[in-house]
Amino acid sequence: MRNTNLYFGLTAAASQTFDNEANQVLALTTGGFNNPLPAGEDFITNGGLKVTVVANDPGTGSDNQQFGSAYGTVTTGDTVDITAACTIHASNGEITMATVASDPINGFTINTDTTTDNDAIVVTQLKPYAPAHGIMYNSSKLVGTAVSGGATTALNFVDNAGVLAATDTITVTHGSGLQKTFMEELTDVIADDNRVSGMVVVRDDMRDINLTAQNASAIASVA
Amino acid sequence: MIKNLYFSIGSTPSDAADDALMINADLFVSMHPVTATTSIMLFLDRANTGGANTQVTLTHASAMNIDVMEDVAEAMAGEPRDGFIVIADTTGGEFCSPHITGCALTQL
Numbered sequence: 001m002r003n004t005n006l007y008f009g010l011t012a013a014a015s016q017t018f019d020n021e022a023n024q025v026l027a028l029t030t031g032g033f034n035n036p037l038p039a040g041e042d043f044i045t046n047g048g049l050k051v052t053v054v055a056n057d058p059g060t061g062s063d064n065q066q067f068g069s070a071y072g073t074v075t076t077g078d079t080v081d082i083t084a085a086c087t088i089h090a091s092n093g094e095i096t097m098a099t100v101a102s103d104p105i106n107g108f109t110i111n112t113d114t115t116t117d118n119d120a121i122v123v124t125q126l127k128p129y130a131p132a133h134g135i136m137y138n139s140s141k142l143v144g145t146a147v148s149g150g151a152t153t154a155l156n157f158v159d160n161a162g163v164l165a166a167t168d169t170i171t172v173t174h175g176s177g178l179q180k181t182f183m184e185e186l187t188d189v190i191a192d193d194n195r196v197s198g199m200v201v202v203r204d205d206m207r208d209i210n211l212t213a214q215n216a217s218a219i220a221s222v223a
Numbered sequence: 224m225i226k227n228l229y230f231s232i233g234s235t236p237s238d239a240a241d242d243a244l245m246i247n248a249d250l251f252v253s254m255h256p257v258t259a260t261t262s263i264m265l266f267l268d269r270a271n272t273g274g275a276n277t278q279v280t281l282t283h284a285s286a287m288n289i290d291v292m293e294d295v296a297e298a299m300a301g302e303p304r305d306g307f308i309v310i311a312d313t314t315g316g317e318f319c320s321p322h323i324t325g326c327a328l329t330q331l
Contacts, residue, residue, distance in 0.1 A: 003226070003248065005296040039259040040285020048259065048286030127286050129259040136254045136292045160253040160265040162276035198296035
């Protein structure tokens with residue numbers, strides 16, 4: 001068998017909603033989005049998050065929300081992904097939405113006359129970037145897999161802090177009574193060189209990905 | 224096959240203590256994000272003292288943590304004839320992932 005590593009996405013995607021937005025800057029907060037805030041000016045272009053808005057009275061005047069040509073015909077109620085209009089500060093979590101005047105193709109301009117119309121602008125995390133968000137374990141360091149509840153299985157790995165008399169525990173929640181099914185699915189994937197190469201996602205709460213598409217053990221979450 | 228993973232921190236020449244490390248891939252335990260631009264690989268103690276782990280911190284482009292983890296896992300799954308797998312050779316400019324730009328070694 002080749003080396004296989006098992007990935008667990010431990011947290012759901014963070015999101016922060018901005019209502020009554022009065023300017024082109026969305027200021028993420030550690031309480032509203034994530035602590036720490038995303039860092040790096042290329043965080044958005046590298047797919048770290050997306051920004052969407054539910055269109056409200058789109059048009060071409062200052063009393064409308066304005067969308068660049070790339071978005072086609074936008075009508076009220078449409079959820080529009082305006083990530084392409086956005087850039088992020090290197091460290092303070094401020095996302096700037098380019099206006100249509102500055103970017104006629106991908107830009108988005110808020111309704112400047114009635115800022116209370118600028119609701120439901122949502123920033124959603126797409127990738128992990130902090131220790132709590134996810135972890136990848138060497139499958140050979142899986143030392144035990146045990147039933148831990150009616151619908152949970154505990155995976156014990158060698159302690160990654162180097163403590164000999166300790167283990168790291170990852171708990172997978174799945175369908176009731178399906179512990180053996182989950183264990184069989186897990187070992188089947190680990191053992192099959194034709195199905196896996198490198199990193200295997202066992203469960204990713206952030207991206208809602210399960211071990212297999214069939215998900216016979218009804219995996220629901222991981223912690 | 225016995226596989227070994229190679230890291231160097233970028234010293235030129237790479238000839239001082241702890242400038243570089245080759246570690247048995249079997250000692251690899253886990254990897255996770257630290258910040259948006261760094262991810263850490265944790266190994267069982269390479270000095271075999273049963274003490275604290277050996278850590279390699281990879282620096283990479285922002286938000287590419289999971290992409291780097293996938294690339295590292297893919298590299299470790301490779302089967303070169305000599306078992307020598309470069310994960311991050313900063314000195315030589317060779318990386319297993321196009322997103323990695325450097326690495327730091329601790330607990331050596």
